[in-house]
Amino acid sequence: MTNQSASILRMALLLLLLLVYSTDAKMEIINSKKDVSVGEDVLLLCKAGGEGTITWKKDGEDVDEENVQPVDETSSKLNIKKVRMSDAGMYTCLCEFDSGHNDEAQERLYVYEGPSFGSNKTYYEFLEGDDASVPCQVSGRPAVDVLWLKDKEEIPSNEGKRVHKRSDNALIIEKVKRGDAGTYICQAKIKNRPVLEELSVSVVVNAPPSVSVKEDEKRVIAGSDTNVSLLCLVDGFPTPTITWKMPVEFDHSHHQFNSDRSQLTVLSVVRADYGEYICTATNKIAERNATITVHVFEAPDVSVTAEEQNVSVSERVSVSCNVSGHPQPELHWLNPIGQRVSFASGRVHVTDGILVIEDMMPSDGGLYSCMAVSPHGNASRKVAILTQPGRPHYLSVSPGLASVLFSLKTEPVSGGTTITSYVLQWKQSPEEQWKEIIVPASDALIVNSLKPYTKYMVRLAALNARGLGEFSDTNNVRTLGMRGEPDSPVLQTNAMKIEANSFFVPLKKNDDGIPLLNYNIRYRQDKEGAEWKEKEMSSDADSVFLKDLPLGSQYHLEVTAVNANGSSIPAKFSFTIAEQKGGVTKGSVVGIVMLIFLIVFLAVDATCCYRNRCGMLMFIAVKLFGQKVPGLKGVEDGEGTTNGEVKLNGLSTPRGSVQQAEVQTKEGGLTEVTCDKAPLTKHEKTQPGRDLPTADP
Secondary structure, rough: HHHHHHHHHHHHHHHHHHHHHHHHOOOOEEEEOOEEEOOOEEEEEEEEOOEEEEEEOOOOOEHHHHEEEEOOOOOEEEEEEOOHHOOOEEEEEEEEEEOEEEEEEEEEEEEEEEEOOOOOOEEEEEEOOOOOOEEEOOEEEEEEEEEEEOOOOOOOOOOOOOOEEEEOOEEEOOOOHHHOEEEEEEEEOOOOOOEEEEEEEEEEEEEEEEEEOOOOEEEEEOOOOOEEEEEEEEEEOOOOOEEEEEEOOOOOEEHHHHHHHHOEEEEEHHHOOOOEEEEEEEEOOEEEEEEEEEEEEEEEEEEEEOEEEOOOOOEEEEEEEEEEEOOOOOEEEEEEOOOEEOOOOOOEEEEEEEEEEOOHHHHHEEEEEEEEEOOOOOEEEEEEEOOOOOOOOOOEEEEOEEEEEEEEEEOOOOOOOEEEEEEEEEEEOOOOOEEEEEEEEOOOOEEEOOOOOOOOEEEEEEOOOEEOOOOOOOOEEEOOOOOOOOOOEEOOOHOOOEOOOEEEEEEOOOOOOOOOEEEEEEEEEOOOOOOOEEEEEEEOOOOOEEEEEOOOEEEEEEEEEOOOOEEOHHHEEEEEEOOOOOOOOOOHHHHHHHHHHHHHHHHHHHHHHHOOOOOHHHHHHHHHHHHOOOOOOOHHOOOOOEOOEEOOOOOOOOOOOOOOEEEEEEEHHOOOEEEEEOOOOOEEEEEEEOOOOOOOO
């Protein structure tokens, strides 16, 4: 009973405390502004949070009741009209609650006047290099702090700096620069209060024009495709205007300016454009100018009286050449091999720019160049002086089957133009007239349809567009019988094979009745400087086989048949050994997949054999060892065997899986172990009624 009374008493005290503290809530003053400018109205609202009597005090003294107005039983407001500096101070709201509890709240009111910049100017101009002073006169109460800012950075008050704030709040810029131009902010702030005003001041730095050029002189070569640009670099503030003075009158089709006229372009420069170009820059401060001198040169030009001269051997020829340009270029003649023709007297010489050749010779024929040389370029024109070919030298003659073959170790002098063909002549006696045929220079120089075993006198001469040259010395030769060199072998290219870096082509010979001695094989790569490689094959060879050839190359092949009378015309063929491209073939991929499958299969089967005594490996073991399979204790000891059934002990079955194993005695006394873990190796289904119980976990 006593404990119950104590509990009731504690509960009552708790309810009383809650009632008291819920009634006497915390007081607060709500102020529309903490910082009030002189002349503004301000309202202070006191919220007591409970019923009671509310009074106001300022700095400990009662305020004028006229400004106090109750709102309700729990709040009161204080109105101050047209605030004065004297209204600043600490305001206190006191409340005597009906419960007898007293409480108060305080709020400080700040009153300020200003800041004000008065009649300060907002725009100043200075000349570059002068000292600049920008005042900032500020008024306000209480005390006002002044700062100068540019680009949001404060300008220091240290007078040792070129740009600083002076003690009278003026901005000082010593020896003002163009980079000092911009907008400066004079910031005035009521001391210790977040009340500030800012004045933006623009500072302009004027500078006289400065003019410079990248090049004092320009050197150009006149021509319709030649343009020259003259650049005048101008600076100053205000931005100067630019004008040009030129040695010729301005022409819109010949002169062009950019947008600010700082660049003048002269189009299709001619000789008359040389001279001085004056660029002048002007602003309100001063005027400046710079000069560019343009030197115009003319590229050498060459003209000749004729671009081709046809001259017979032993005649005289002359060709005139004129050169022009500024300055006057030098004239030179070059012969067909690039050597300068002498101005001295001689069979080939130059006189007053005229090329003279006395007593024309075949070796004089070719392209001559008249060249104009000057420091500003070269020019040349070619003149073709053509004559008949020279006499053939280093000639050999060999007999054939009723034929004669001419061989030239070196071609005759061409006479300045290509030798197109040769005139082959023959006769049997000095009294006869020469017989002749014309053979193209690209063909074999051979005379056919002659008499066999007959002596002939033969000679030849070269022929070009200008005419027939002098004949060679006469040679005596005796022809052979009708049967002679073998026919060319036949390459059966339709059966050609190229494997890796080897080449194979079947070979077929034309049987002309004379036994072959052998085949000569020549081959080389189709590239500059490659040498022929040679090999010899027996006469009974039926194919050409080349190996160890470099990859990625084209080859030329020549096969010649040889008998006792000589060699056939080569059978020619070209082929290419391609580059080998790496990569895995489809067969390699299949092989890799099969190997992976076999490894996985053996791993699964070995696991089944070791853990569950089943699978292909277990089947093989049973076949080899009979019933005495390692690990099959029940079979060896004969435990629990009834009608051929064996119970396997010691097998562990994973949770959630089912394992069944059978050991069956079949004909021949062999024992088979099967397991549903390896269905691929199970070769016999479980007999009805012979299921083996699941091993204990």
